[in-house]
Amino acid sequence: MPTPPPLQKTEIIQRIAMLFRQHGYEGASLALIAAATGLGRSSIYHYFPGGKDEMVEAVFEQTAGWVAENILAPLRAPGEPATRIEQMLRAVDALYDGGKLNCLLGVLALGNSHERFQQHLKQRFDGWINALTRLLMEAGIDKKLAAERAEDAVVRIQGALIVARGRATAAPFKRALHRVKEELLAPVG
Amino acid sequence: MPTPPPLQKTEIIQRIAMLFRQHGYEGASLALIAAATGLGRSSIYHYFPGGKDEMVEAVFEQTAGWVAENILAPLRAPGEPATRIEQMLRAVDALYDGGKLNCLLGVLALGNSHERFQQHLKQRFDGWINALTRLLMEAGIDKKLAAERAEDAVVRIQGALIVARGRATAAPFKRALHRVKEELLAPVG
DNA sequence: GTCTATAACGGGATAGAC
DNA sequence: GTCTATCCCGTTATAGAC
Numbered sequence: 001m002p003t004p005p006p007l008q009k010t011e012i013i014q015r016i017a018m019l020f021r022q023h024g025y026e027g028a029s030l031a032l033i034a035a036a037t038g039l040g041r042s043s044i045y046h047y048f049p050g051g052k053d054e055m056v057e058a059v060f061e062q063t064a065g066w067v068a069e070n071i072l073a074p075l076r077a078p079g080e081p082a083t084r085i086e087q088m089l090r091a092v093d094a095l096y097d098g099g100k101l102n103c104l105l106g107v108l109a110l111g112n113s114h115e116r117f118q119q120h121l122k123q124r125f126d127g128w129i130n131a132l133t134r135l136l137m138e139a140g141i142d143k144k145l146a147a148e149r150a151e152d153a154v155v156r157i158q159g160a161l162i163v164a165r166g167r168a169t170a171a172p173f174k175r176a177l178h179r180v181k182e183e184l185l186a187p188v189g
Numbered sequence: 190m191p192t193p194p195p196l197q198k199t200e201i202i203q204r205i206a207m208l209f210r211q212h213g214y215e216g217a218s219l220a221l222i223a224a225a226t227g228l229g230r231s232s233i234y235h236y237f238p239g240g241k242d243e244m245v246e247a248v249f250e251q252t253a254g255w256v257a258e259n260i261l262a263p264l265r266a267p268g269e270p271a272t273r274i275e276q277m278l279r280a281v282d283a284l285y286d287g288g289k290l291n292c293l294l295g296v297l298a299l300g301n302s303h304e305r306f307q308q309h310l311k312q313r314f315d316g317w318i319n320a321l322t323r324l325l326m327e328a329g330i331d332k333k334l335a336a337e338r339a340e341d342a343v344v345r346i347q348g349a350l351i352v353a354r355g356r357a358t359a360a361p362f363k364r365a366l367h368r369v370k371e372e373l374l375a376p377v378g
Numbered sequence: 379g380t381c382t383a384t385a386a387c388g389g390g391a392t393a394g395a396c
Numbered sequence: 397g398t399c400t401a402t403c404c405c406g407t408t409a410t411a412g413a414c
Contacts, residue, residue, distance in 0.1 A: 026215040027301025029390060041391090043397055051392065102299055109354040110296050112216025118357060125355040151352065151361055152345075152368065159348025163340065165298040166314040168307060172340055179341065219406065230406090231382055240407065 017059040021102045075131040081139040099164045099173025153180045206248040210291045264320040270328040288353040288362025
């Protein structure tokens, strides 16, 4: 029986992130984590002495890079606003696998441990909404309306993930992405 | 030390419901449940032999009545569509205490045990969305658009609860209720 | 028959010794 | 990195009290 090659820490964190998203904070048991990473229960504590809290921190740090590059960077880059929004939405679609995967932010926000990660959550939500707001202002929408539309977009995406899961169909998520695209740059009425 | 009067079963279920909403399914530990109800561990299993699963069932049953009366009934009653929507939104505002309380459906949908309650979740989401859809069709909106707007309303409410929790402010929820009212009966474009 | 107390089992998270 | 010990949790079984 050949020994599988040891995983890089980034790969370990990647797999743990999936477990948190699929099973929630308390649902991601050490048994699942051990199975998914090939590490022994105790070895896990060698990588993450702070336990599951530290794992969440690590996941936040690592995903921050992906989000910054694939979601926030297009919003800040030069180019047509509509094009940049479409780039963001493609990244969002990939991030949630077309509505089949949960959002870590949503899972943690509704979880019982949300206070522990409150500042991370606020930072991530605010960062996303603020980047969208700036893009809309750049497109000529006044500050207040831009901030509302930006928040609405994130609200819609988060809500669609829940409703998709509750109704057991990805359709609400797919449709939410279209509605977000339409609404963000809709003519000001 | 005066002994507190024994609780009615409906009151027990009410308090357990709060715990599930605030802490999630696995976060609502027996220790919390015992503290919140004043019952000992064994008494809890006397009332709910099936354990936490049966508690969730009981909560679903009990809240179904409140939801039917306060949220669904206005949608089905005679009267101006706009008025009936406002009645629903007032009930929603009360149900989530202005955005401070989680939705049990959302918590369970994102939890790791969502498969166990999948049929309950689907029933509740579909029931809500269908009642809204029928109201909109009654107001002259065609079936497809009505179904989309109805789903959008629920998506917005669920998403707003998450974003409100993530940003640590109830504002997104309050604003979502206004947007829902505007959008449901907006002129067809 | 209705409720409660006690103990115990299996599993999960974690700390410390090796 | 691993092994072991400890503590908490959900659950069950048994038995006792009103």
